[in-house]
Amino acid sequence: MAQVSLRRIVKAYEGDVQAVKGIDLEIADHEFVVLVGPSGCGKSTTLRMIAGLEEITDGEIAIGGTIVNDIPPRDRDIAMVFQNYALYPHMSVYENMAFGLTLRKFPKAEIDKRVKEAARILDITPLLERKPKALSGGQRQRVAMGRAIVRDPKVFLFDEPLSNLDAKLRVQMRTEIKKVHQTVNTTTVYVTHDQVEAMTLADRVVVMNHGVIEQVGPPQELYHNPATRFVAGFIGSPAMNFIPARLEEASGALRLQLPQGIVLDVPEARTARYRQHAGKPVLFGIRPEHLTDDKPTDKTNPAPLSLTPEVIEPMGMETLAHFKLDGAEISARLDPATPASVGAPLRLIAHMDQMHLIDPTTDRVL
Amino acid sequence: MAADGSLAMSGTAGVSAGRANSLQRFARRRSTIAFVMTLPLLVVIVGLVAYPAAFGIYLSMLNRRMTAFAGTLNFELLFESETFWMVAFQSCFFAITAVLLKASIGFWLAHMLHHIPNNRQRKWRGMLLVPWVIPPALSTLGWWWMFDPSYSSINWLLSIISVPEVPWLGHHWWARIAIIMVNVWIGAPFFMIMYLAALKSVPEQLYEAAAIDGATSWQRLRYVTLPMMANIISITVLFSLIVTFANYDIVRVLTNGGPRDLTHVFASYAFQVGILSGNIPRGAAVSLFMFPILAICAFFVLRSVTRRNKEQM
Numbered sequence: 001m002a003q004v005s006l007r008r009i010v011k012a013y014e015g016d017v018q019a020v021k022g023i024d025l026e027i028a029d030h031e032f033v034v035l036v037g038p039s040g041c042g043k044s045t046t047l048r049m050i051a052g053l054e055e056i057t058d059g060e061i062a063i064g065g066t067i068v069n070d071i072p073p074r075d076r077d078i079a080m081v082f083q084n085y086a087l088y089p090h091m092s093v094y095e096n097m098a099f100g101l102t103l104r105k106f107p108k109a110e111i112d113k114r115v116k117e118a119a120r121i122l123d124i125t126p127l128l129e130r131k132p133k134a135l136s137g138g139q140r141q142r143v144a145m146g147r148a149i150v151r152d153p154k155v156f157l158f159d160e161p162l163s164n165l166d167a168k169l170r171v172q173m174r175t176e177i178k179k180v181h182q183t184v185n186t187t188t189v190y191v192t193h194d195q196v197e198a199m200t201l202a203d204r205v206v207v208m209n210h211g212v213i214e215q216v217g218p219p220q221e222l223y224h225n226p227a228t229r230f231v232a233g234f235i236g237s238p239a240m241n242f243i244p245a246r247l248e249e250a251s252g253a254l255r256l257q258l259p260q261g262i263v264l265d266v267p268e269a270r271t272a273r274y275r276q277h278a279g280k281p282v283l284f285g286i287r288p289e290h291l292t293d294d295k296p297t298d299k300t301n302p303a304p305l306s307l308t309p310e311v312i313e314p315m316g317m318e319t320l321a322h323f324k325l326d327g328a329e330i331s332a333r334l335d336p337a338t339p340a341s342v343g344a345p346l347r348l349i350a351h352m353d354q355m356h357l358i359d360p361t362t363d364r365v366l
Numbered sequence: 367m368a369a370d371g372s373l374a375m376s377g378t379a380g381v382s383a384g385r386a387n388s389l390q391r392f393a394r395r396r397s398t399i400a401f402v403m404t405l406p407l408l409v410v411i412v413g414l415v416a417y418p419a420a421f422g423i424y425l426s427m428l429n430r431r432m433t434a435f436a437g438t439l440n441f442e443l444l445f446e447s448e449t450f451w452m453v454a455f456q457s458c459f460f461a462i463t464a465v466l467l468k469a470s471i472g473f474w475l476a477h478m479l480h481h482i483p484n485n486r487q488r489k490w491r492g493m494l495l496v497p498w499v500i501p502p503a504l505s506t507l508g509w510w511w512m513f514d515p516s517y518s519s520i521n522w523l524l525s526i527i528s529v530p531e532v533p534w535l536g537h538h539w540w541a542r543i544a545i546i547m548v549n550v551w552i553g554a555p556f557f558m559i560m561y562l563a564a565l566k567s568v569p570e571q572l573y574e575a576a577a578i579d580g581a582t583s584w585q586r587l588r589y590v591t592l593p594m595m596a597n598i599i600s601i602t603v604l605f606s607l608i609v610t611f612a613n614y615d616i617v618r619v620l621t622n623g624g625p626r627d628l629t630h631v632f633a634s635y636a637f638q639v640g641i642l643s644g645n646i647p648r649g650a651a652v653s654l655f656m657f658p659i660l661a662i663c664a665f666f667v668l669r670s671v672t673r674r675n676k677e678q679m
């Protein structure tokens with residue numbers, strides 16, 4: 001097992017398209033790191049450079065302290081799980097899993113022991129003699145993971161391993177992957193476009209956008225303290241609301257002037273942090289879960305506002321309400337017991353201790 | 367169908383109506399439609415394959431003047447003839463060597479082409495296909511001229527690197543090699559184009575998975591490419607074996623069986639015996655001799671193809 005270091009990694013495809021624009025990342029031994037971002041942001045390219053499947057245009061990648069730029073994939077001691085499984089169709093499940101060890105000339109008994117052990121961990125022992133064709137999507141994914149586990153490599157690489165599975169199986173396999181990591185504890189780099197997957201699996205999440213890293217941090221950190229507007233909007237579902245506002249100072253206290261004459265008080269704890277921006281236009285960011293119906297609450301700094309819902313979506317355990325405020329789309333999570341109906345004004349409260357302010361010129365969170 | 371019929375018949379007054387009904391239904395059954403639609407093809411197959419084959423078998427059992435039934439006499443005489451066994455050997459030697467060479471060279475070319483970027487690949491693909499699209503009788507004439515003892519351009523080239531003159535069509539082993547060379551030159555592009563298509567259909571990620579699993583490029587070829595192409599390889603080899611076994615034009619143009627009948631294959635020998643020497647039943651017997659060999663090959667190849675299809679596709 002090993003740590004992985006990316007130093008100023010650049011990938012340029014022909015035609016001067018920079019898919020990855022100089023990223024730095026230190027991944028510790030045993031760590032589970034998830035690269036997350038929208039489609040086309042360069043996640044797979046980054047992962048494939050770590051694997052050695054893609055040449056590195058500039059920068060340095062080290063695995064376990066050794067610079068691997070010029071080492072072919074087979075000598076990097078890594079294992080990779082692909083989105084479409086990439087199982088060898090002419091080999092049985094057993095042979096698929098044993099292939100890497102056979103090529104490395106492991107003794108037969110050792111191969112057998114490792115394959116059986118991995119099959120036991122993944123619960124695929126009865127499938128060992130089958131060909132991949134005779135397996136379901138979830139089973140194929142397990143075999144692909146088995147192929148990685150038996151190798152006992154320095155690093156596991158996953159490229160959107162769950163994207164081809166249906167929603168229910170995806171949740172199940174997510175738990176499975178987490179369990180496997182807790183068992184074998186191998187350093188893991190996992191790529192996904194799904195922020196829920198990222199949040200649930202990662203020790204640390206790396207949010208990428210347009211070939212650069214927007215922010216790196218543990219899931220809770222990204223959720224509570226996003227560094228940029230992109231991260232604030234990407235992490236969390238439904239996405240954070242962004243409302244154009246003006247920060248104003250009146251007799252030492254700060255207030256947010258929203259469209260339609262709505263005024264919200266900024267909590268005292270934040271005044272020092274935001275004072276220098278008083279008088280400027282800002283983006284007020286608040287998550288739907290912090291914009292709730294007006295109920296007695298022990299949370300501090302509730303600020304009331306009244307909005308008229310355009311769409312109501314009952315979800316069972318909660319109800320989502322969608323509003324429009326001067327062109328900004330806003331959603332709120334309501335208690336399902338709240339009588340809300342389209343067109344009838346609704347009293348909401350914003351939990352201002354969870355507020356964010358974003359500088360619209362730099363898109364950085366203030 | 368039986369249940370449908372009894373249902374239609376159940377009304378006492380509707381017997382004839384019921385019959386018309388079931389006739390209509392019979393006409394609308396999928397298997398009936400399928401049969402009617404394949405009828406033209408069946409007619410073609412019967413007319414162009416089954417009838418000539420049956421007629422060939424019938425011919426081979428007549429006497430020389432085709433006046434009386436001679437049983438297996440023609441075959442017995444062939445089995446006793448030394449020339450026939452020589453032809454059988456030369457046919458097998460020619461077909462097997464040529465097919466193996468065509469397949470290997472075609473595979474090698476396909477592999478080279480596959481690694482050329484797409485825009486430049488088209489040009490090379492077109493050029494390499496040329497031998498296959500020239501009418502064989504014509505290109506064989508070209509080769510014949512290049513092999514010709516007095517004007518041989520090949521010998522001239524060889525003489526530049528001071529290799530002694532080769533009696534291309536004069537000595538039977540050189541003549542056999544020359545025939546194989548021409549057949550390979552004409553036939554390899556077909557293999558190339560088939561294998562190129564097959565190579566393109568192997569998912570790139572299998573190679574990537576194998577590279578990460580620790581395979582060298584040779585091992586990727588051995589454990590990924592070849593097994594993934596096993597079906598197309600066996601089908602092309604079988605197909606080519608059939609066509610090459612029955613090859614006629616190259617031998618006819620290049621050596622005409624000579625020297626001393628030592629380069630005849632089944633087809634050219636059948637022509638020689640049946641048409642040129644006027645013993646049509648004996649010629650038919652010669653040409654029929656290929657059939658059991660090829661049938662056995664086809665059986666085994668197609669069986670393994672079916673099995674692989676069932677397991678992997």
Ligand SMILES: Nc1ncnc2c1ncn2[C@@H]1O[C@H](COP(=O)(O)OP(=O)(O)O)[C@@H](O)[C@H]1O
Pocket residue numbers: 013014017018019037038039040041042043044045046
């Ligand atoms: N082989 C290639 N040639 C040119 N551009 C590529 C190639 N592969 C990927 N790209 C581009 O690089 C960018 C990043 O791709 P990728 O890493 O696959 O994104 P994702 O984050 O969805 O995995 C995309 O804009 C894509 O169009």
Ligand SMILES: [Mg+2]
Pocket residue numbers: 043044045160
């Ligand atoms: Mg990707």
